Amino acid sequence: MKRFIMLSLVICAGCTTVPPTNVHQPMSVRPVPRAEFGAANGAIFQTGGARPLFEDRRARYVGDTMTITITENTSATATNNNKLDRTNTNNFAVNTLSGLPGKSTLGASLNTQNTVAFEGKGAASNTNAFTGSITVTVIDVLPNGNLLVSGEKQLSVGNEQEFVRLSGVVNPSFVDASNTIASSKVADARIEYKSAGQMAEGMSMAWLGRFFMNVLPF
Numbered sequence: 001m002k003r004f005i006m007l008s009l010v011i012c013a014g015c016t017t018v019p020p021t022n023v024h025q026p027m028s029v030r031p032v033p034r035a036e037f038g039a040a041n042g043a044i045f046q047t048g049g050a051r052p053l054f055e056d057r058r059a060r061y062v063g064d065t066m067t068i069t070i071t072e073n074t075s076a077t078a079t080n081n082n083k084l085d086r087t088n089t090n091n092f093a094v095n096t097l098s099g100l101p102g103k104s105t106l107g108a109s110l111n112t113q114n115t116v117a118f119e120g121k122g123a124a125s126n127t128n129a130f131t132g133s134i135t136v137t138v139i140d141v142l143p144n145g146n147l148l149v150s151g152e153k154q155l156s157v158g159n160e161q162e163f164v165r166l167s168g169v170v171n172p173s174f175v176d177a178s179n180t181i182a183s184s185k186v187a188d189a190r191i192e193y194k195s196a197g198q199m200a201e202g203m204s205m206a207w208l209g210r211f212f213m214n215v216l217p218f
Contacts, residue, residue: 019194023167024150029139031063058175059147064138066149067180068166070191072130077123084118130191134166146171149186165192 021027059066090112136151150167168186175181183189 017196019163019196021152021163021165021192021194023152023165023190023192024139024148026139027150027152027165027167028137029063031061056177058172058177058179059138059149060141060172062138062141065135065151065179066138066147066170066175067133067135067178068149068151068183068186069180070130070132070134070166070183072128072183072191075125075127077125079124080120080122082118082120084116086116088112088114130193132164134164136166142169146187161196163192163194163196165194166190 134151134153136149138147139150140148142148147170148167149170151165153164155162155164166183166186166189168183168189170181170186174185183191
């Protein structure tokens with residue numbers, strides 16, 4: 001009985017696992033520890049917390065954060081129309097034979113006609129829209145100064161959990177004064193919106209059904 005209960009708990013735990021992701025890992029990282037400085041001496045200028053006079057607050061180091069505005073609108077349409085017509089006509093007739101064998105074929109005629117017609121049409125359309133915002137963390141600074149960022153946002157509504165994930169490469173010069181950048185300016189962007197819960201499980205095929213669909217030829 002105890003083994004059955006333990007097995008049921010393992011199965012239930014497996015059903016509520018976090019959806020897999022394709023974004024760059026890790027999705028959060030701690031900044032590099034700063035060097036230790038002496039205690040504050042009461043002066044206005046403190047070495048431990050000083051920043052250059054013209055340095056802004058935009059992300060530039062590992063562990064810094066920035067906000068990415070997701071404004072993804074994609075639309076693709078493809079239309080194909082193929083048409084082929086071909087007609088062949090052949091006429092053969094034997095009118096006269098003089099001094100040649102095969103007079104039995106005199107007056108024979110042969111008419112053939114071949115017609116081939118083909119017509120094919122196809123159309124495909126795909127439209128996607130994804131809007132929102134997410135704050136990500138700089139997980140690496142590339143040799144050319146670009147920032148590799150990654151982040152995740154989790155939302156729980158009732159028994160459902162929503163996961164918004166984003167990662168990509170950001171050029172610091174594209175980040176505005178409010179430390180924000182549009183997702184259209186993120187290179188190698190990987191944006192995900194997934195869910196886990198009863199509704200997500202209800203919309204997915206069970207593993208046994210997927211097994212038979214892959215194994216059975218019909």
